[in-house]
Amino acid sequence: MYAITIPEPGGPEALVWDEVPDPVPAEGEVLVEVVASAVNRADLLQRQGLYNPPSGASPYPGLECSGRVAAVGPGVVGWSVGDEVCALLSGGGYAQKVAVPTGQLLPVPAGLDLRSAAALPEVTCTVWSNVFMVAHLRPGETLLVHGGSSGIGTMAIQLAKAVGAKVAVTAGTGEKLDFCAELGADILINYREQDFVEEIEKATGGAGADVILDNMGAKYLDRNVRALAVNGRLAIIGMQGGIKAELNIAALLNKRAAVSATSLRARPLGEKAAIVAAVREHVWPLIESGHVRPVVDRELPMSDAAGAHRVLEESSHIGKVLLVAP
Known part of the structure; x- marks a missing residue:
């Protein structure tokens, strides 16, 4: 098969479309013939040599895919050759085939085309696990999403609105904020021109955000704590703004707030x-x-993964960028 390889870490040009051995499904795994994958920020870090795959995972980038089951490994029940699926991966999505543990497979939702399903696994699993399973967002509460126009952000807006929460977002352009509003966002904050702490306080009558989903990390830590409501929950899922910052424990104690960080x-x-x-x-x-x-x-064609990485680095996109396998 062909896959995107990274012979040496570097810029987008480090991604090479090359012939590699086919994966073989192990016990409890299926082999998926990939139709599409999607690009995530973690893929850019892997390309740069800053985020290696876990032990035993595929060395190729790609944390999600959609496709058809091509073969089933020993002990697999409930899945058959030909099933249309999407999957959460530890790696290997930028390839024509990938082996997937059955616990990470999902059927393609009824009414959705197979290629678009590649945009679902990583964002739905990230948002549901952090916003609902960890931070326990409830109806009537306010969720602040940083990077509201990203793949994660666009999914977080929709899921929070679906459960009856109020949603605030930050984004860097009017076009992106307008799109967030179309998805249902109630509070629109241009982080280039506005202080999100002040805007959240104004919009909530001084109460603050009950849950914050943060992709920035260190750069936003202090302001995120200030923007939290009493009993607020800060869920950190990224470090685009750095990895080290001081945490004001007194502020956290005063608000009886919680900080979680997951991957x-x-x-x-x-x-x-x-x-x-x-x-x-x-x-x-x-x-x-x-x-x-x-x-x-x-x-974009999967062989042009470099072009897709440039799109993410420019942050000119709204939602997900897909890579379509040949």
């Missing part, structure tokens, strides 16, 4: 399977009913 890729198989099962139970019906949809900015 999906290195979790044990059982934890991933539990998240995937929860997504199938709670999110898939919302997609099939039309209340929630994947947001796809563009599709």
Whole structure:
């Protein structure tokens, strides 16, 4: 098969479309013939040599895919050759084939085309596990999403609105904020021109955000704590703004607030399977009913993964960038 390889870390040009051995499904795995994958920020870090795959994972980038089951390994039940699926991966999505543990497989939602399904696994699992399973967002509460126009952000807006929460977002352009509003965002904050702490306080009458989903990390830590409501929950899922910052414990204590930080890729198989099962139970019906949809900015050939990485680095996209396998 062909896959995107990274012979040496570097810029987008480090991604090489090359012939590699076919994967073989192990016990409890299926082989998926990939139709499409999607690009995530973690893929850019892997390309730069800053985020290596977990032990035993595919060395090729790609944390999600959609496709058809091509073969089943020993001990697999409930899945058959030809099934249309999408999957959460530890790596290997930028390839024509990938082996996937069955606990990380999802059926393609009814009414959704197979390619678009590649935009779902990583964002739905990230948002559901952090916003709902960890931070326990409830109806009537306020969720602040940083990077509201990203793949994660566009899904977070829709899921929070679906459960009856109020949603605030930050983004860097009017076009991106307008799109967030179309998805249902109630509070629109241009982080280039506005202080999100002040804007959240104004919009909530001084109460603050009950839950914050943060992709920035260190750069926003102090302001995120200030923007939290009493009993607020800050869920950190990225470090685009750095990895080290001071945490004002007194401020956290005064608000009886909580800070969590999670990642999906290195979790044990059982934890991933539990998240995937929860997504199938709670999110898939919302997609099939039309209340929630994947947001796809563009599709590029998988062999042009370098071009897709440049799009993400420019932050000119809204939603997900897909890579379509030949």
